Amino acid sequence: MTGLEILLVVIVLVLVLAAAQFVRAVSPFIINAVVGLVVLYVAQVVFGLGIVVTPIVIAIVAIGGVPGSVLVLALSLFGVAFVP
Template sequence: MTGLEILVLIAVLIGVLVAAVLVRALAPFIVNAVVGLVVLFLSHVVFGLSIAVTPVVLVIVGLGGILGAAAVILFALFGVAFVP
């Protein structure tokens, strides 16, 4: 192995480690977002609620999960926000 190959190998290993740390850090937010969006979808299918899915809604649901989805649903029901 030449010095360049060793350098590239070290760079790839560092990149893989950084990616693994980022995935571990973001996994709870991804799970929250998916669960929250499923709750919003089910509220639309079961109850016929119409909620505008905007970037703000996605941030609230992503950070809050089920509680964030409940807050968005309540705001939409009372006509405060997120009404299409």
């Protein structure tokens, strides 16, 4: 191996380790967002709640997770927002 090949291997290894650290740090937020979206979907399909799904609703649920989906559901049930 030449010096350039060794340097490239080291750079790729550092990038892979940095990506693994990033995924490890962000994974709880991703899981929370997915669970929140599942809660919103279940509320619509199983319980028949009429919630208008807009980009704002998806952003609230993706950022807020389960509490965000509960907030959207509560606002929809009380007729404040996200009502069809």
